[in-house]
Amino acid sequence: MERKQSWLFLVLCNLRFAILVFLCSSCFCNATESPQYKVVHSESDVEIRLYGESSWVSALVSDATSFEKSTKDGFHRLYQYIHGSNLNSSRFKMTAPILTSITPSANGSDYFVRFYLSSKYEGGPPQPYPELNLLFDKWKSHCVAVRQFSGFAKDDNISKEKEALVTSLDNILSGTTDNMKDKNSYTVAQYNASNHLSGRLNEVWMNVSGFTAEGCPSY
Ligand SMILES: *[C@@H]1O[C@H](CO)[C@@H](O)[C@H](O)[C@H]1NC(C)=O
Ligand SMILES: *[C@@H]1O[C@H](CO)[C@@H](O)[C@H](O)[C@H]1NC(C)=O
Ligand SMILES: *[C@@H]1O[C@H](CO)[C@@H](O)[C@H](O)[C@H]1NC(C)=O
Ligand SMILES: *[C@@H]1O[C@H](CO)[C@@H](O)[C@H](O)[C@H]1NC(C)=O
Ligand SMILES: *[C@@H]1O[C@H](CO)[C@@H](O)[C@H](O)[C@H]1NC(C)=O
DSSP states (O other): OHHHHHHHHHHHHHHHHHHHHHHIIIIIITOOBOOOEEEEEEOSSOEEEEEOOEEEEEEEEEEEOOHHHHHHHHHHHHHHHHBTOBTTOOBOOOBSOEEEEEEEETTEEEEEEEEEEOGGGTTOOOOBOGGGOEEEEEEOSEEEEEEEEOSOOOTTTHHHHHHHHHHHHHHHTTTOGGGOSOTTOEEEEEOSOTTOOSSOOEEEEEEEOOOGGGTOOOO
């Protein structure tokens, strides 16, 4: 009798455990970590977000001309880092989005490809192998204007997406793009792995300040 009860207890226990594992893996454990933000202004084709502090590991591809090639080169270095090419042989869970920040340079553009570092590494992330030539960036809290687009982010249309974002922003800010710290720099955020062919989400980001009423820090 006693044996039967304890057996039943075990079954129930395991069932509960199994459900717990299932819930956990479907809701929490597999969730991709992303930097936290709050939407402070929203229109049909543009959103202003206030991001909290965030840490990134970055690969610089300098004086290049192709967004696609630079993102691929930079991501390849980051991929090695997050798969163990660091002094702790640590492996990281994938986070999203992967950013490519584009800034004009002497003979083309500088492309910073960035991987978001989970807040658990705030204290100090593992050091990359030096030959990967990676940098750590800590971003203070700031506002970004965001425009979403689908498909693959490509050389032939990211600058169009950026121009469309600037146009929407000009409307919101009634032509005073003073609120944009640097009108020439922008960032492409990609959320999906390259083997996802449909239902892809990308964004173009530009730093803004001056939405002080909404809580955006001014510079
Ligand atoms: C840009 O290109 C010119 C001509 O090819 C070269 O002399 C110059 O050093 C380059 N500048 C940089 C920053 O690479
Ligand atoms: C990496 O390893 C060093 C030395 O073993 C240790 O002090 C440090 O805390 C580790 N860092 C992380 C992020 O695990
Ligand atoms: C946007 O602002 C953050 C925080 O001030 C800064 O670290 C980052 O370099 C800026 N990005 C661009 C593309 O200018
Ligand atoms: C860029 O390409 C994507 C997918 O190919 C498309 O959804 C988007 O509308 C294009 N953007 C522009 C501005 O042409
Ligand atoms: C792409 O990423 C976005 C944002 O995380 C997600 O909502 C969407 O379902 C993803 N698409 C695919 C095909 O996985």
